Amino acid sequence: MGSNGAKGGGRRRWTGMSQRTRRRLAAAGAATLLAVPALMVAGHGTVVERALAAAIADPASILSARSPGSRGAAGALTQTKLKQTKPRYAKSGVRRTPGPRERVLGQARTRPTGALPLGDAGDPVIGLPLDIPAGALGGIGDAAGPIGPGVVPFGGTPVTGIGVVGGGGGGGGGGGGPTDPVVPPVSVVPEPSTWLMTIVGFFAAGIGLRRRRSATGRRAAA
């Protein structure tokens, strides 16, 4: 790509060079060009991700980053239910007896414990239904009798201190590690090949322009 492409004073220098030197220079240029994407990939693979990995040391730090912070001593005791219950009491005409100084919820009713409605709880005496991964989070209730088939490693990677008892019904283990969902990551930075194409395109355009210009110059001279 050498002989035609030269600035005013450069042409003499170019033509003054031997064929071998020119070839060497061209080879060096091509090698540099080819090295760019390789370097970019290397940077992409190690430097950037290492920095990212350092910034996000563990999942807890990601959670911390999204947290609104811990609740201070200040804003924890606001009344939330009074606004709802007040008009209801006013309508019903029932006098509110001064209850304990509760600043969060409205008047708490006094009622015998153990008589709580249980919704769809079924029988609370039964405790854990069979399909609970009991002990999945450590001892819930009495973890005396493990229900599942045994300790199943989570996702195929050993992690300290986790004894996940596979739940009955086969849902628990998930077949030895969930398959990673295939979502190609979309990077903000263009792909190396995109860069390469751009660079090569510029070079090609430049070469074309120079060739045409010099060709017309020769024709004019002739």
Next chain:
Amino acid sequence: MPSRGVTIATAAAAVIAVAIAAGAVVNAAGDRMPAAAPVSSSTPAIVADGVRLRFDPRPLAMPDGATRPVRSLLETRGAMRFGDFSWSEEGVPPGPVWVRVDLSKQLISVFRGEHEIGTAVILYGTDGKPTPTGNFPILARAVHHRSSLYDAEMPYMLRLTHDGVAIHASAVQAGAATHGCIGVPEAFARHLYGAVRRGDPVAILPA
């Protein structure tokens, strides 16, 4: 002279072709990077796709001192505010659902398998009526629930203890608190209600 020009053009074309081929190879390698990186495991890859952050399985602390592995967390734009939540089950394979509540961070995270599918800012109990900490299976669920104790609506209730502590929808505002329940935004509560079943574990970390 023309033959020389042709030679140069051919050489340039060859160089460009080689460069394009190299670019394609490099590009293919680049595409394989996230999958190939875990093999090295010294510098685990973190892949962010705008919705979630994916990484090698990392241990996440649980209340009893144990850990659970996590492969991805939802990506939030900075800190969440009261009433904010995020929910995305897209691309998450089926698996056991578990819930982790961190009182100190005022956050709830819902996981399916090793992937987080939902997170929200929560309300929790006052110092006088604290939220219990530890591990609790969900004892009962109810879309429409009216607290007989406090005469208040508690939609999408997930009961955790036999004395009535539950996760339910409430007006999540800064400065508010509960009597021990965990309050979540209503839209989040609807998602959560749909995702969990009775018996799914809920872990509550202390404030």
